[in-house]
Amino acid sequence: MLLFLGSLLLWCALAAALGWWWGGTVSALAMALAASGLWALRHMWHAHRLEQWFRSGPIGEPPRLAGVWREVSDRIRRLLRLKEREVLLHTERLRHFLDAIEASPNGVTLLDQDGRIEWCNAIAGQHLGIDAVRDRAQHVVHLVRDPVFTRYFQQESHANEVVIEGRSNSLAKSIKLSVQLFPYGQGQQLLLTRDITAVAQAEAMRRDFVANVSHEIRTPLTVLAGFVETLQSLPLSAQEQQQYLGLMATQAQRMQSLVSDLLTLSQLEGSPPPSAAEQVDLPELMAQIEADARALSALQGESGAPVHVLVFEPAPGAALLGARSELLSAFSNLVSNAVRYTPPGGRITVGWQKQEQALVFAVRDTGPGIAAEHVPRLSERFYRVDRSRSRETGGTGLGLAITKHVVQRHGGELRIESQVGVGSCFMLVLPIQRLITAP
Ligand code: ADP
Numbered sequence: 121m122l123l124f125l126g127s128l129l130l131w132c133a134l135a136a137a138l139g140w141w142w143g144g145t146v147s148a149l150a151m152a153l154a155a156s157g158l159w160a161l162r163h164m165w166h167a168h169r170l171e172q173w174f175r176s177g178p179i180g181e182p183p184r185l186a187g188v189w190r191e192v193s194d195r196i197r198r199l200l201r202l203k204e205r206e207v208l209l210h211t212e213r214l215r216h217f218l219d220a221i222e223a224s225p226n227g228v229t230l231l232d233q234d235g236r237i238e239w240c241n242a243i244a245g246q247h248l249g250i251d252a253v254r255d256r257a258q259h260v261v262h263l264v265r266d267p268v269f270t271r272y273f274q275q276e277s278h279a280n281e282v283v284i285e286g287r288s289n290s291l292a293k294s295i296k297l298s299v300q301l302f303p304y305g306q307g308q309q310l311l312l313t314r315d316i317t318a319v320a321q322a323e324a325m326r327r328d329f330v331a332n333v334s335h336e337i338r339t340p341l342t343v344l345a346g347f348v349e350t351l352q353s354l355p356l357s358a359q360e361q362q363q364y365l366g367l368m369a370t371q372a373q374r375m376q377s378l379v380s381d382l383l384t385l386s387q388l389e390g391s392p393p394p395s396a397a398e399q400v401d402l403p404e405l406m407a408q409i410e411a412d413a414r415a416l417s418a419l420q421g422e423s424g425a426p427v428h429v430l431v432f433e434p435a436p437g438a439a440l441l442g443a444r445s446e447l448l449s450a451f452s453n454l455v456s457n458a459v460r461y462t463p464p465g466g467r468i469t470v471g472w473q474k475q476e477q478a479l480v481f482a483v484r485d486t487g488p489g490i491a492a493e494h495v496p497r498l499s500e501r502f503y504r505v506d507r508s509r510s511r512e513t514g515g516t517g518l519g520l521a522i523t524k525h526v527v528q529r530h531g532g533e534l535r536i537e538s539q540v541g542v543g544s545c546f547m548l549v550l551p552i553q554r555l556i557t558a559p
Contacts (some may be wrong), residue, residue: 135151218239236257254335341371429471437556461513482547486542
């Protein structure tokens with residue numbers, strides 16, 4: 121301000137002195153007046169150029185101004201540059217935060233004080249079926265139309281999470297979401313969503329498994345308890361006692377098989393994949409499986425000889441890379457199933473096929489066959505086509521589940537082909553690299 125007044129006084133004094141020298145007092149006054157007018161015009165012109173610079177959009181080079189205006193424009197420009205850098209820095213930081221939230225496997229939605237959507241990441245969009253741009257400022261309850269969520273949103277406290285149905289593109293796939301609200305800032309809320317479909321499925325499977333195991337154990341246990349009570353309370357002849365003890369032994373044997381299969385399954389699930397260094401003598405393994413199959417088949421008749429036509433083709437190699445106990449249980453499960461389910465007189469062929477990439481172990485039978493709708497479910501735990509037939513023959517309902525697990529651990533797969541009334545073929549397809557041919 122002082123600078124402005126000083127420059128005005130200087131202009132007026134110089135003009136008045138010039139006017140005095142040229143024409144006396146009147147001229148001095150006129151010159152001083154003209155000088156102050158010129159001074160004002162000059163400053164108005166500079167102010168106008170400065171204003172135009174402000175309005176010109178992004179901060180570029182300031183106009184060429186003189187004197188105090190130049191200083192003002194330089195200062196403003198420096199200040200604006202500083203602010204611009206700060207804004208850029210903050211924008212960059214915000215972008216980083218948003219990128220980090222985008223990378224989260226959980227859905228994050230920011231709600232304002234009224235519960236309206238301010239922002240959401242892509243995962244939240246998928247979970248809740250919302251669009252961050254289209255649905256901005258929409259009330260979350262209007263978009264997440266689930267009565268459980270509406271009730272939860274209206275609650276005072278959101279200390280616990282709730283489970284709601286997620287939005288899915290396919291009708292067949294139901295998605296379970298865990299949802300929780302967290303307050304932040306001044307009345308805003310953070311809506312966190314987590315896809316718990318797999319967890320819920322695992323929990324349902326665990327429940328089913330426990331229920332199945334309990335049921336499978338309870339049945340023979342009830343029968344056993346009944347016989348014990350009969351033996352305790354009734355005066356039975358020695359022959360009757362023997363008969364009951366025999367039936368009790370069968371039930372005990374059933375429970376033993378079940379517990380042993382359950383242990384095998386839990387060992388398979390809890391142990392690391394089999395070592396690639398272990399070699400299994402294939403002819404020796406197959407000889408054991410053949411002997412067991414012949415003994416099992418003989419048990420179905422009276423004569424002590426096998427009641428089926430059993431054909432075992434020679435194994436194509438000397439050894440197989442894998443865990444002996446696991447491979448024995450996988451191969452013999454398929455062979456014993458064929459023997460158990462094929463009626464006497466039927467034919468069972470155990471063969472091998474060497475393909476370019478795979479070694480196929482196949483067990484073919486002329487048994488009852490399996491209807492197509494059952495085939496994909498056969499390797500589920502406790503799944504049986506004919507429950508009573510399975511029990512009669514000492515089945516636990518876990519054999520194919522174990523077999524599938526073993527073959528997968530060895531890098532292969534279980535394939536099943538079957539035709540009702542014709543027979544079945546169960547195949548274990550293993551990577552050819554596992555086969556060691558004789559030198
Ligand atoms: P299980 O102990 O009941 O035999 P598995 O898991 O070994 O249990 O087999 C599951 C079901 O698959 C069996 O209950 C049976 O219904 C069917 N199955 C398995 N192998 C055969 C086969 N060779 N022929 C006909 N059905 C079979």
